[in-house]
């Protein structure tokens with residue numbers, strides 16, 4: 001069992017009010033599964049993804065990731081779990097705008113302390129895995145939406161994580177590019193990657209082998225409980241949700257990358273200077 005969440009509750013405290021958001025969620029995902037989570041806006045999907053992605057902790061419950069009791073880990077250890085075991089893909093890609101595709105994909109390798117030469121080799125391999133090795137030196141503005149998302153997927157996979165978490169991965173794409181992303185997910189899943197994906201789109205959810213629905217903080221399996229009314233509610237809320245997700249993603253990105261990137265980049269630049277100096281010395 002790669003993900004084992006038991007009786008997860010999550011409350012937010014707001015203005016002295018306790019807002020219960022996740023209510024007794026239990027979810028078990030076997031290694032190699034492909035899971036979609038659907039639900040109306042505000043039902044708790046992102047809150048659950050943040051817990052699965054070790055970005056947030058539940059108010060109560062148990063969570064084992066590949067057998068590790070992650071809720072017992074310190075923040076620093078959780079950040080290692082995020083770096084090595086989980087790849088993240090977001091609706092709006094979150095590429096660093098002033099870095100090339102290659103540099104964007106290399107980023108998690110910098111966090112992991114991998115040296116420049118190996119970083120380049122591995123990032124190129126990851127780009128090849130998503131069919132974009134020829135775009136390695138392109139900047140994000142020179143890439144189409146679908147290509148940006150493929151770069152983001154290469155970045156998510158460059159550390160070979162066992163789990164890929166995707167929050168509305170096709171939400172910003174036209175249907176053709178969305179279909180290509182789904183083909184890529186299928187390929188990764190065939191290679192053994194466990195995928196957990198949030199989506200509002202039932203056609204996208206249909207690519208997963210197992211679909212769950214969250215309604216008002218409670219989870220249920222399969223499509224049986226998905227009524228037409230819920231579906232309409234989901235569609236109606238989509239626009240509102242997109243705006244909200246972009247905000248949430250920005251906060252998550254800032255939390256996960258920007259601060260770390262700046263710190264890492266400083267050390268990295270120092271590393272490179274040292275490497276280059278020693279290269280010169282050798283030659």
Ligand SMILES: Nc1ncnc2c1ncn2[C@@H]1O[C@H](COP(=O)(O)OP(=O)(O)OP(=O)(O)O)[C@@H](O)[C@H]1O
Pocket residue numbers: 012013014019021039040041042043044045046047048240241244245
């Ligand atoms: N940091 C927070 N503080 C207080 N309440 C929050 C916080 N984050 C989320 N919530 C509330 O928790 C509920 C679930 O939010 P969440 O973002 O998980 O829903 P969602 O299903 O992902 O919705 P959407 O599809 O619109 O993104 C919402 O009512 C939201 O207002």
